[in-house]
């Protein structure tokens with residue numbers, strides 16, 4: 001897996017939306033590309049007009065980029081995916097855009113957001129395990145260059161509304177310290193949708209000013225997104241990140257939305273459906289605001305979920321106590337309301353139900369309606385956006401993601417040789433073509449191999465029948481495993497790890513090297529001296 005930093009040499013080979021195969025950089029800098037296009041007769045009228053615009057240095061060539069991220073959305077819980085939950089606005093994006101049918105998020109919230117914000121697998125940041133809990137003080141390492149940082153440097157106004165979940169314990173981790181000009185929303189994994197509280201603390205702010213504000217989370221971030229679009233200086237490109245908390249637990253919706261689903265007897269499922277329709281309404285308002293502002297024709301909208309729907313009470317909430325879970329009807333063992341359709345498992349799992357998420361890329365006039373089954377990953381969004389924006393990545397922290405524009409625009413195969421689903425000290429999974437390997441490293445260990453084309457539900461483990469494929473995928477997975485940073489989540493569990501945690505986290509740690517494991521224990525009651 002090579003890096004994806006841009007070079008001028010390969011720039012001409014890419015099918016960019018504005019100029020086909022023309023060299024957009026030379027077009028931007030001089031009029032030479034325009035002359036060449038005219039002389040060759042290869043450029044259509046629109047391309048020529050756009051080339052003139054670019055040659056004049058117009059910033060309009062950089063598209064606006066809007067990312068709408070749902071949270072814990074079940075793969076099957078949208079109208080266009082066959083659900084009876086009503087989502088007409090998201091369905092319209094899907095019908096008019098590119099449906100990504102093998103798009104991978106990460107098993108949980110924090111790693112998915114780390115992948116989106118860096119274009120790199122979260123195992124590189126130590127964010128591969130579970131999520132940042134309210135008591136944790138770590139965050140996305142500040143050395144990582146983020147998507148909004150890179151777009152801001154390229155001239156974008158960068159705004160975020162909604163849930164962050166990449167660090168709250170120190171202001172250096174907050175969105176405005178990580179590249180966003182504007183932030184309105186919450187920092188931790190989940191809050192009450194109405195009070196915006198978690199554990200009695202209000203986690204709701206606009207640009208660092210904490211707010212005690214009435215209103216429903218989903219509606220409020222929709223309001224803010226529309227305000228930002230309405231007030232946007234259209235002469236500048238906009239990057240807007242709408243990070244919905246819905247339909248993550250707690251399952252809460254305004255009464256008028258609940259009333260639309262009176263036919264659903266199960267209370268949790270009724271609220272969950274209402275939350276998704278409430279989100280859909282905000283998606284519709286955001287699209288309408290872009291149209292009204294005459295920005296839609298130059299705006300790429302990407303809709304996705306961070307991970308699959310929760311299928312056990314354990315993972316319906318990120319970091320709640322058992323008492324909190326019980327109060328919400330989500331005790332461990334309780335069945336949450338999401339459906340991932342045919343896919344096995346859910347949030348937290350390496351199986352498809354945990355990681356394969358609905359994905360849509362919509363850009364009228366640039367992306368023709370299509371269905372893409374090639375496997376793509378959340379890490380691909382940043383390099384693709386930067387390429388469209390004429391921005392570049394960081395040479396010392398190469399992307400794992402690829403520029404997937406040719407796949408979106410013309411259906412070319414996935415640029416990935418393989419896709420890392422995730423790797424941790426104790427488990428991992430990888431996909432190559434139609435094959436997927438899941439490895440549980442805890443002894444006695446387990447290896448599963450599935451052919452996703454034939455067996456999307458991962459019911460038939462064919463590892464024993466294909467030892468060569470297992471060997472290839474396992475070797476690839478282990479190569480990634482050796483590159484992983486130590487899990488910040490595991491490091492943050494002192495009660496669990498203690499000094500001996502090193503033996504868990506560091507494969508090279510030798511317990512015979514001396515040090516703490518050999519120190520004599522101090523046992524109270526025997527004169528401070530251990531019995532031997």
Ligand SMILES: [Ca+2]
Nearest residue numbers: 071072109306
């Ligand atoms: Ca999530």
